[in-house]
Amino acid sequence: MPDRTRGPNGPFPRPRYGARPTMKDVAARAGVGLKTVSRVVNGEPGVTAETEHRVREAITALGFRRNDSARVLRKGRTASIGLVLEDLADPFYAPLSRAVEEVARDHGALLLNGSSAEDPARERELVLALCARRVDGLVVVPAGGDHRYLEPETAAGLATVFVDRPGGLIAADAVLSDNFGGARDGVAHLVAHGHRRIGFLGDQPRIHTATERLRGYRAAMAAAGLPVDASWVSLGPTAPDRVRAETERMLTGPSPVTALFTGNNRVTATAVRVLARHPRPVALVGFDDLELADLLTPAVTVVAQDASRLGRTAAELLFRRLDGDAGPPRHEELPTRLIARGSGELPPADGTSG
Amino acid sequence: MPDRTRGPNGPFPRPRYGARPTMKDVAARAGVGLKTVSRVVNGEPGVTAETEHRVREAITALGFRRNDSARVLRKGRTASIGLVLEDLADPFYAPLSRAVEEVARDHGALLLNGSSAEDPARERELVLALCARRVDGLVVVPAGGDHRYLEPETAAGLATVFVDRPGGLIAADAVLSDNFGGARDGVAHLVAHGHRRIGFLGDQPRIHTATERLRGYRAAMAAAGLPVDASWVSLGPTAPDRVRAETERMLTGPSPVTALFTGNNRVTATAVRVLARHPRPVALVGFDDLELADLLTPAVTVVAQDASRLGRTAAELLFRRLDGDAGPPRHEELPTRLIARGSGELPPADGTSG
DNA sequence: TAGAGGCTGGACAACGTTGTCAACAGTGGG
DNA sequence: CCCACTGTTGACAACGTTGTCCAGCCTCTA
Numbered sequence: 044m045p046d047r048t049r050g051p052n053g054p055f056p057r058p059r060y061g062a063r064p065t066m067k068d069v070a071a072r073a074g075v076g077l078k079t080v081s082r083v084v085n086g087e088p089g090v091t092a093e094t095e096h097r098v099r100e101a102i103t104a105l106g107f108r109r110n111d112s113a114r115v116l117r118k119g120r121t122a123s124i125g126l127v128l129e130d131l132a133d134p135f136y137a138p139l140s141r142a143v144e145e146v147a148r149d150h151g152a153l154l155l156n157g158s159s160a161e162d163p164a165r166e167r168e169l170v171l172a173l174c175a176r177r178v179d180g181l182v183v184v185p186a187g188g189d190h191r192y193l194e195p196e197t198a199a200g201l202a203t204v205f206v207d208r209p210g211g212l213i214a215a216d217a218v219l220s221d222n223f224g225g226a227r228d229g230v231a232h233l234v235a236h237g238h239r240r241i242g243f244l245g246d247q248p249r250i251h252t253a254t255e256r257l258r259g260y261r262a263a264m265a266a267a268g269l270p271v272d273a274s275w276v277s278l279g280p281t282a283p284d285r286v287r288a289e290t291e292r293m294l295t296g297p298s299p300v301t302a303l304f305t306g307n308n309r310v311t312a313t314a315v316r317v318l319a320r321h322p323r324p325v326a327l328v329g330f331d332d333l334e335l336a337d338l339l340t341p342a343v344t345v346v347a348q349d350a351s352r353l354g355r356t357a358a359e360l361l362f363r364r365l366d367g368d369a370g371p372p373r374h375e376e377l378p379t380r381l382i383a384r385g386s387g388e389l390p391p392a393d394g395t396s397g
Numbered sequence: 398m399p400d401r402t403r404g405p406n407g408p409f410p411r412p413r414y415g416a417r418p419t420m421k422d423v424a425a426r427a428g429v430g431l432k433t434v435s436r437v438v439n440g441e442p443g444v445t446a447e448t449e450h451r452v453r454e455a456i457t458a459l460g461f462r463r464n465d466s467a468r469v470l471r472k473g474r475t476a477s478i479g480l481v482l483e484d485l486a487d488p489f490y491a492p493l494s495r496a497v498e499e500v501a502r503d504h505g506a507l508l509l510n511g512s513s514a515e516d517p518a519r520e521r522e523l524v525l526a527l528c529a530r531r532v533d534g535l536v537v538v539p540a541g542g543d544h545r546y547l548e549p550e551t552a553a554g555l556a557t558v559f560v561d562r563p564g565g566l567i568a569a570d571a572v573l574s575d576n577f578g579g580a581r582d583g584v585a586h587l588v589a590h591g592h593r594r595i596g597f598l599g600d601q602p603r604i605h606t607a608t609e610r611l612r613g614y615r616a617a618m619a620a621a622g623l624p625v626d627a628s629w630v631s632l633g634p635t636a637p638d639r640v641r642a643e644t645e646r647m648l649t650g651p652s653p654v655t656a657l658f659t660g661n662n663r664v665t666a667t668a669v670r671v672l673a674r675h676p677r678p679v680a681l682v683g684f685d686d687l688e689l690a691d692l693l694t695p696a697v698t699v700v701a702q703d704a705s706r707l708g709r710t711a712a713e714l715l716f717r718r719l720d721g722d723a724g725p726p727r728h729e730e731l732p733t734r735l736i737a738r739g740s741g742e743l744p745p746a747d748g749t750s751g
Numbered sequence: 752t753a754g755a756g757g758c759t760g761g762a763c764a765a766c767g768t769t770g771t772c773a774a775c776a777g778t779g780g781g
Numbered sequence: 782c783c784c785a786c787t788g789t790t791g792a793c794a795a796c797g798t799t800g801t802c803c804a805g806c807c808t809c810t811a
Contacts, residue, residue, distance in 0.1 A: 106549025
């Protein structure tokens with residue numbers, strides 16, 4: 044039987060990287076000491092050009108690449124940060140994540156990320172896995188409402204910034220959009236165009252942004268002296284089936300609405316599809332911008348958040364913390380912007396508005 | 398002057414995680430040996446319930462969390478993979494990246510990722526940084542055309558799968574869409590609806606998918622016996638300004654087209670905006686699906702790729718490699734799907750088609 | 752020519768974990 | 782009563798890097 048490559052570690056094939064040359068190998072080949080190789084690799088002073096040249100030659104000859112795991116172990120800093128959000132593929136979160144990545148890059152850090160799928164247990168599992176990797180800091184779009192599990196980590200020095208939603212039961216930095224004000228302005232826009240019966244279709248009530256936007260809706264209605272029928276408000280999963288059913292219910296029920304405010308990009312996309320098939324025009328304002336929203340008929344009026352800026356702001360705050368800023372937890376709120384394109388300006392179509 | 402916490406490492410503040418309890422601390426507190434703690438943490442057998450209980454208590458009391466950097470150093474595997482693509486925020490790549498993440502998760506691995514911004518130097522820099530972290534494998538959407546720099550890495554055991562585009566000058570796995578066939582079918586669709594003057598607006602010629610799709614366009618034109626005027630083909634950056642100018646040029650030049658085939662999602666989005674303002678109807682088929690494409694007037698006909706499946710297939714292939722599959726480099730090609738929605742069925746509007 | 756001081760280079764320990772191996776206690780059989 | 786055996790436990794080295802510290806050499810000055 045041929046000699047399987049079984050090292051001192053038992054019957055398993057030696058680790059994939061077992062064959063990798065180390066600084067020791069480079070040192071041996073260049074005929075210098077270990078530390079001299081380290082100096083060259085890290086650009087430290089105190090090496091003659093001649094020695095450096097020999098070392099560099101050995102490095103390329105052997106294909107040496109420094110093992111950052113060992114470096115991290117020794118130095119205590121990993122130069123990497125973690126990002127946990129709901130869904131990397133969501134058109135709202137994708138630019139946020141790209142922005143975090145850019146800032147990380149500017150600080151020489153790599154980005155580890157994962158999607159929680161809006162599941163608190165999965166969020167926790169991901170976050171703790173990232174902690175085990177000893178990321179220097181975390182940017183988190185929280186799915187759960189209790190982040191006390193982070194306390195030992197933050198006590199040990201982990202920096203955490205929550206983004207899009209605040210963390211729960213923990214004092215921590217947060218960067219949020221003005222969800223309340225944005226929704227209020229969006230609904231006020233509908234009111235200003237004569238609507239009195241306005242529906243609110245939002246995400247699950249345990250999500251902070253959903254309840255804040257609902258609050259904005261109620262505030263706008265109250266400010267206009269308009270009653271809110273219980274059948275006009277619907278919070279729940281954003282699965283297309285549910286949103287479709289709820290939209291149709293609001294349009295055709297005993298107390299039909301003449302306008303809709305939709306609580307996020309996914310809800311808006313589904314609602315637009317329902318409205319496109321509906322016999323009478325229904326006004327619509329949605330939270331979050333959509334690609335091509337300007338090309339629909341009517342073009343969709345939205346309350347736009349700057350996802351990229353959310354991510355950038357959060358990441359910059361995180362790196363300020365990593366650079367030693369130890370002030371009290373900071374909450375930043377970014378403005379939203381109403382982009383009127385037409386769908387919010389349709390007049391009520393049922394004659395009940397007077 | 399107060400005594401700055403300067404450890405044995407010099408004037409720098411001790412690493413953030415310096416305060417972290419280690420297995421040694423846990424062992425001391427539980428009154429057991431180091432290795433016993435390791436056994437408990439890793440669920441290895443050979444520990445009595447009573448001992449395990451004491452260890453677990455110490456772990457929670459101290460807030461211990463295993464340091465995976467040290468573990469990695471010892472074990473040689475990092476249980477993490479890297480993903481390098483053009484832009485995490487692009488609606489085409491976001492689902493791809495999410496799919497890779499899901500597969501990684503199923504295999505207990507974390508995902509490190511970065512955007513190359515279509516810059517070969519940046520791609521290389523990112524890839525090598527990931528190699529230094531000793532990711533177990535890499536999924537790469539290549540920006541550059543020369544990946545010989547990966548040779549020392551693959552020789553040392555790094556598994557690499559290219560996705561969306563093949564790697565250059567290196568024998569490696571690749572998972573691609575049928576770009577040629579998809580474009581050919583899309584253009585044939587336009588031909589079938591009477592078009593003879595069809596423009597092709599694509600990405601930069603150094604990008605493999607761009608030239609493959611152009612090849613498909615030419616094949617469809619040739620198959621229909623149609624000449625291709627040089628002014629009908631434009632490859633270049635997908636910046637909206639350029640695409641807008643090129644679209645207008647093709648529509649109004651001396652030899653105007655009656656239909657357009659657009660080479661990717663960004664180009665399509667810009668072209669649709671130009672066509673919406675154009676006086677006469679122009680047929681359009683685009684490569685890549687767009688959210689809400691079905692709601693535009695006319696609804697946009699597309700050649701859809703399954704980005705999610707591309708990512709999943711690539712990641713699964715990567716993990717098969719990590720599990721020991723050492724066969725020759727594999728090239729998988731995934732089918733595309735023509736989704737006819739109307740914009741491709743507009744008849745030629747200039748009377749020159751006869 | 753001796754001594755000081757600067758520059759270069761290397762030996763060694765430490766980071767926190769896991770694999771190896773040996774020691775130990777307890778059990779049952781001869 | 783001893784021995785073999787099983788099951789539990791811990792001491793120790795090693796993973797690859799970096800920080801500390803010291804040794805040797807060279808140059809310059811008195």
